[in-house]
Amino acid sequence: MVTSTVLAPPRHYLNDGYGIKSWLLTRDHKRIALLYLASVTIFFFVGGAMAVLIRLDLATPVGDLVSDETYNKLFTMHGVMMVFFFLIPVIPTVLGNFLVPIMIGARDLAFPKINLLSWYIYVIGGLFTLYALVAGGVDTGWTFYTPFSTVSSTTNVIPTALGIFVTGFSSILTGLNFIVTIHRMRAPGMTWFRMPLFLWSTYATSLINVLATPVIAITVLLIAAERVFHFGFFDPRVGGDPVLFQHLFWFYSHPAVYIMVLPAMGVISELVAAGCRKPVFGYSFVAFASLAIAVLGFLVWGHHMFVAGESVYSALIFSILSFLVAIPSAVKVFNWTATMYKGAVSWETPMLYAYGFIGLFTIGGLTGLFLASIGVDVHVTDTYFVIAHFHYIMVGGTIMGYLGGLHYWWPKISGRLYNEGLAKLSAGIIFVGFNLTFFPQFVLGYLGMPRRYHAYPPDFQVLNVLSSAGASILGAGYLIPMVYLMWSLRYGRLAGSNPWGAVGLEWTTASPPPTENFTQTPLVSWEAYDYQPPVEGHVA
Amino acid sequence: MPDAAPHHTAVAGLHPGLAHHFDSVEQQTEATTLGMWVFLGTEVLFFGGLFLVYAIYRTWYPDAFSAASHELDVTLGTINTAVLITSSLTMALAVHAAQLGQRRLLMVFLILTMILGAAFLGIKSLEYYHKFAECPGPACHVPGPAFQFEKAHVRHAQIFFSLYFVMTGLHALHMIIGVGIMTWMLVWAWNGTITKEYYSPIEISGLYWHFVDIVWIFLFPLLYLIGRHGH
Numbered sequence: 001m002v003t004s005t006v007l008a009p010p011r012h013y014l015n016d017g018y019g020i021k022s023w024l025l026t027r028d029h030k031r032i033a034l035l036y037l038a039s040v041t042i043f044f045f046v047g048g049a050m051a052v053l054i055r056l057d058l059a060t061p062v063g064d065l066v067s068d069e070t071y072n073k074l075f076t077m078h079g080v081m082m083v084f085f086f087l088i089p090v091i092p093t094v095l096g097n098f099l100v101p102i103m104i105g106a107r108d109l110a111f112p113k114i115n116l117l118s119w120y121i122y123v124i125g126g127l128f129t130l131y132a133l134v135a136g137g138v139d140t141g142w143t144f145y146t147p148f149s150t151v152s153s154t155t156n157v158i159p160t161a162l163g164i165f166v167t168g169f170s171s172i173l174t175g176l177n178f179i180v181t182i183h184r185m186r187a188p189g190m191t192w193f194r195m196p197l198f199l200w201s202t203y204a205t206s207l208i209n210v211l212a213t214p215v216i217a218i219t220v221l222l223i224a225a226e227r228v229f230h231f232g233f234f235d236p237r238v239g240g241d242p243v244l245f246q247h248l249f250w251f252y253s254h255p256a257v258y259i260m261v262l263p264a265m266g267v268i269s270e271l272v273a274a275g276c277r278k279p280v281f282g283y284s285f286v287a288f289a290s291l292a293i294a295v296l297g298f299l300v301w302g303h304h305m306f307v308a309g310e311s312v313y314s315a316l317i318f319s320i321l322s323f324l325v326a327i328p329s330a331v332k333v334f335n336w337t338a339t340m341y342k343g344a345v346s347w348e349t350p351m352l353y354a355y356g357f358i359g360l361f362t363i364g365g366l367t368g369l370f371l372a373s374i375g376v377d378v379h380v381t382d383t384y385f386v387i388a389h390f391h392y393i394m395v396g397g398t399i400m401g402y403l404g405g406l407h408y409w410w411p412k413i414s415g416r417l418y419n420e421g422l423a424k425l426s427a428g429i430i431f432v433g434f435n436l437t438f439f440p441q442f443v444l445g446y447l448g449m450p451r452r453y454h455a456y457p458p459d460f461q462v463l464n465v466l467s468s469a470g471a472s473i474l475g476a477g478y479l480i481p482m483v484y485l486m487w488s489l490r491y492g493r494l495a496g497s498n499p500w501g502a503v504g505l506e507w508t509t510a511s512p513p514p515t516e517n518f519t520q521t522p523l524v525s526w527e528a529y530d531y532q533p534p535v536e537g538h539v540a
Numbered sequence: 541m542p543d544a545a546p547h548h549t550a551v552a553g554l555h556p557g558l559a560h561h562f563d564s565v566e567q568q569t570e571a572t573t574l575g576m577w578v579f580l581g582t583e584v585l586f587f588g589g590l591f592l593v594y595a596i597y598r599t600w601y602p603d604a605f606s607a608a609s610h611e612l613d614v615t616l617g618t619i620n621t622a623v624l625i626t627s628s629l630t631m632a633l634a635v636h637a638a639q640l641g642q643r644r645l646l647m648v649f650l651i652l653t654m655i656l657g658a659a660f661l662g663i664k665s666l667e668y669y670h671k672f673a674e675c676p677g678p679a680c681h682v683p684g685p686a687f688q689f690e691k692a693h694v695r696h697a698q699i700f701f702s703l704y705f706v707m708t709g710l711h712a713l714h715m716i717i718g719v720g721i722m723t724w725m726l727v728w729a730w731n732g733t734i735t736k737e738y739y740s741p742i743e744i745s746g747l748y749w750h751f752v753d754i755v756w757i758f759l760f761p762l763l764y765l766i767g768r769h770g771h
Binding site: 106107108109110111113172176177179180181183184185210211212213214215217218219222225229230231232236239241244248249293328521 | 559561563567570571572574575579581582583585587588589590592593594596597600601604608628683684685694695698699702705706749
């Protein structure tokens, strides 16, 4: 074959086949990542629309926008869509799918067909849930507590439960794929301790995915089956125990919090190293902290039942174990901070999200310790304090991490640069809007405003109006990246293979990468985050 | 220009079963085997939720579980256990035949495994049929509004029968999927995809089949044999 000197446009995964079939039947992990990007974004905005309605209704003390039944359905569908169809899949399926093979120097995930299958399973589960929405919604709360969900509720519990059941298999298959890929597909020289920390946290997340998700699958299946066949597992009239449902539910749903936040922590490790031009401080501590969080996360579910008739001894044990999770979490926060110390700290958009994550995650984590303390928890159970706490983790943590990662890797994914000014502006708007939305909710909860009511005493109105105002700012902040990222696809400047000057295998290949990721299998002979230290005495 | 050549064309004489993104059949075998083990880990937790429910209610209601267990057909249950263990033997022999590249023998053992699996499902359906035929009636053991348990002094028997139907039902679903996988493997054995060098599909299908058998090995005593000793 004669090498041509004519410059043809380089082949990459985006122009390797056009048309709907080349996308819907693709086995390329990068294209599947984009399929997921489109679908989780849809669910994010549908779930976000519910949040908008909730906050609008709460702008006045009397529930005058929607009826109480509609309000119940709004917060239920908001929770179901955001938790199961956005927060849990978002980072693993979008950034993880795109990056895991590239970061280890592989051509694809171990099971490309199963990867595509998992997207279809996600879509089918999503359709069940959207059907439940258009058929009239569900009013049980995203937690489906029995016996309300099995006996009393007259809404669309069964399609929603089936949607969650089906989507669970998508998580399981994605986790399985990542575990096998990381074990078996690493390029020569890519040892475990040379892997980027994003992969350690993805690996830890995948362990939770394959070991916890089946339990929620069987649990929601039992909910649906109880409604159809009247099994009575959770029905006291035939000897069943409603609290058993709570145990089964939280055995998954507490680890699910770590499914949401661990991948974001992995993203932050990448952003901090690249943004400070330094290796992450205490690499192995951060790596093992991910595994420790995954393991401990399985042992703390009982802190959701402090007021549900749990024995005082179990409550004590669950309280102590919940406190233990703070240790590996704090290891990460301290190590990121230590990485920044004397680093060439950057103020580019991805780093703005990293700063936001570290601050907001710290607040979310510390208020988690309030809730792990039994006495305080009894006082604030089912109040807005809990709402604020977990939104600091899920929105302030997971979404900040996701947006930071999306901005950091966008040039690699699309081959284009976005408008840095607009990106910084929207990062600032999101940070301000987020805090204005959720900080007042800590105060509201501490003062005693319960969650899941559409009316409240007039004394709480000022704080609620602040929160609703913040939500509108936050909503605008989320819309701006949609616009400039789409715009950059066509009009953005070409990024080149390494716009950040970062290290890591993903920056050694073209942007966008070729379908097979690398023209030659990389041979890794360097450690992770191999940034050159600044010359001594260079800065006087 | 060797640099631009796709990786897999660099190696000559590749097996047709080798996917493009693996470097060797060994790597692919290791990956698929690990994948199946991870999946079985998921399955353990899936059934684990039900075993937890079982453990709690059996501890709470031992008398109801013992009385209700006596209403199951222990003869059919025992026959089914024997059928399933035999199917595990034929499955193991199928893997052995695949390793030795004995295509005809492999197909025979796969067919035997499928027949035994179908026999298990047939006997299970018969047991289900007997239970449903008694409804509505004084001995209706199908959970629901028509549920009746003759030993009126025993409360909470319905929980046992609910567990019986859910656990054996999900196990049967896994059996049906297993027979489907065996059909697929039979096609691969027939058309020559399975060879002495590339038999991991048979091996990991066997892992799945044995797992489903092991679930039954737990279900049988837990459901059929409660309180049957010392009488």
